Amino acid sequence: MSHQSRAAIILDGADETGLSANYLDKATQSTLIEYVLDSVWTVADQIYVIFSKEPDLKLVESIAPFGVKIIVQGRRSSSLSSLASGLKAVQSESVFIIPSTVPFIKPNVIFALFDGARNHDAAIPRWSDGRIEPLLSVYARKALLKVIPTRPRGRIESLVDNLYAIRYIGIEDELKSLDPDLYSFFYVKSRKDLPKARRIASLALRHPK
Secondary structure (H helix, E strand, O other), X not given: OOOOOEEEEXXXXXXXXXXXXXXXEOXXXXXXXXXXXXXXXXXXXXXXXXXXXXXXXXXXXXXXXXXXXXXXXXXXXXXXXXXXXXXXXXXXXXXXXXXXXXXXXXXXXHHHHHHHOOOOOEEEEEOOOOOEOOOOEEEEHHHXXXXXXXXXXXXXXXXXXXXXXXXXXXXXXXHOOOOOOOHHHOOOOOHHHHHHHHHHHHHHHHOOX
16 A cells, blocks of 8 residues: 555544543553554554644643644534544545544454445444444545535534445444454543543553454
8 A cells, every 4th residue: 555545533522521631541641542543553644633622732742652743623613624624634535533532443443444445435333233433434535525514513423424435334243353342432421431441441451452
């Protein structure tokens, strides 16, 4: 594959609550977003992190070694306008989208999504009950930009219906073999989820990916 053939956009929509800056490993002071980057940087040639406010200097210093580029979008920006900014900045035609609060995504799951997106507008994980994970998906950059409105409001989920060639990848059927516990799809949605996240993180240290 050519250089910069795969990009990633990390959406830090939770930064106002400080979730992405929370430590999962207090000994190493590794934050949620660093856990995300640990996996993403092994797959993507180019990584953008989109913040809705100026990030704390300590957080910036912690993610700088991953070679990320930072965009500060502004507090009033919607998730779609943040996504549009990232898509316009990246140079790759295939882009992995992920929130900063999904700390245990596995690199081999990301690779599988990039493979699934070949010759498609998107590769989107889908649960057996029909639920989809559009915020943990790979998209064709041009196709996604085409369906983002001129004044983007709302959520990325609203764009999926406007894409044509979508490859749905079964989470239980296809991805579970790559991640038996399916921790790749564990979201830290509030501070209440942090204790479980720390338990998972401690397990990961004992059983490296």
